[in-house]
Amino acid sequence: MKENSLAMKNPTARTGSAQTGWGAWKAGKSLLAYLLAFVYLIPVIVLILTSFKTQIQIMEKGFGWFFMPTLMNYTNVLWEQGFFRYMINSLVVGLASTFFTLIIGGFASYAIVRFNFIGRGTISFGTLLLRMIPPAVLVVPIYVLWTYFGLADTRLGLTIIYIGLNLPFTIWVLISFISEVPVELEEAAVVDGCGPWKIFFQVILPLIKPGLAAAAIFTFRISWNEFILALVLTNRMTRTLPVATTIYLTDTGIEWGNITAMGTLVALPAIIFTFLAAKQLIAGLTAGAVKG
């Protein structure tokens, strides 16, 4: 019916020639999208290709797209510079901060959405403001305080600050997911005699799994990627991967093979997450901004 009335009001809209033109544009658009995707990823492809080149291949004039790959850079990076220690530091700090951010943030979001209490407005507003604080503002006082408390140069100290950095965003995302849970489910649980904690763990958490997944990926990404606080708050033993990467950046003669291998290894989780969970990532990126 609707199609019909549309065609009647605008008879020129669906003529033959217009249709083939539209079809061609559509096909062209798909091509454009593929082309754009490829061009966009050229820098990443260059990074990965370079990591499999020898120093001589890198120094060749022009950029070689086809070459005999070598694993030499990776063996250099993996075995010579304490790589595994740094990787374990990054993993421990990343996983621990993600876990605690989700639990603590989940509690807070649930209270903000479902509970009525004095200070509720202040807390949700304050969380929004804290999200804006730049790490550079925190870096000096945190360095001073963490040194004073004995938290500097420890993985615990880094984990604590990462929980704080990630909480505002996590609370923001989880609030939008929890408010979509029908409150009747919780009321039914109350009738069945469930307390608030039991409801949170057994009713709410299972229902907001997509939100938790999005928040977890973003939290882990921030902790895994964070540089400036890790640079200031870690030493040789507790250093994380991004900080370790900069060791290869010297003013005199950068070994691009090694550093691109290191960069590829640091970027690997991000690339894997992107292909596994593109949908959750988009949900996380657009949460709050588009839905309101």
Add this chain to the structure above:
Amino acid sequence: MAQQRLFRGVTPYLFVAPAVFVLAFTCLYPVIKGFELSFFDWSLGTPIESRKYIGWENFLWAVTDPTLYNSIKVTLIFTACSVAAELFLGLLIAFLLEKGLKGLALLRTAFIIPIMIAPVVVGLLWRYLFDANFGLINYVVSLLGLQPKVWLGTPGWALPAVIITDIWQWTPFMFILFLAGLQSLPKDPVEAAHVDGATTWQVIRHVKLPLLAPVIWVAVILRIIDAFRSLEVMYIMTFGGPGRETEVLSLHIYKTAFTAQRLGLAAVNAIFLLAFIFLLSMAFLILVRPAFAKK
């Protein structure tokens, strides 16, 4: 949406207590401590007892410090250029590729990768691309018959290089937000405009853009705030150089504290950054919240 609240009394406070405690300890307390620090003369690496109370002297130094003004100028140029370009390109790609096409899922996936990758890796990757001897960019430039350059070491070229890097990394963020916004637009106004014989451009200009405005505001302000926060890419690509041409305010704070080793002065510079961010956040809340309330 109607929210019923189930529990009262002390329970809500138990739920929010851990978050409030962590945020107070990791964000609020350090910010207050930063204000306190700004009144002291204290060199990095010396014990806390050796710090000296000097009143407003750090502030007086800062307001006459050309390097602070330079870093503010660099931050503003960097932010304005990158965010404007990202906004334009993001809108352009979103409108071009808006409706159901095959490559869209792949393109979106490809677009998320730069956002997900560590800024440190983005920095070293583009430092390699811009490298004077081995970089892909100089190779392309020489293929075009132009003069290769030491991009990151030549005055006037380093900041554009850093801006291009930021545009590469963050245009996808705009695009993804706009695409999601376009897909959630009400169908009726757009169809009505088409029926009335409006051209595609007219529909975009007079129907879609106004409807998309709230999303555009959010995206722009979030990106501005993020641009004020970024320093890793400059740290890796140029460390603020040549001279101080790419020394954004965030990097200036870091260098004041950990290169010049003046903790008190760095704390004052941090207050300037905080003031900028505070004003932007206020703009965010005032401009954006009413737009949502109307929806």
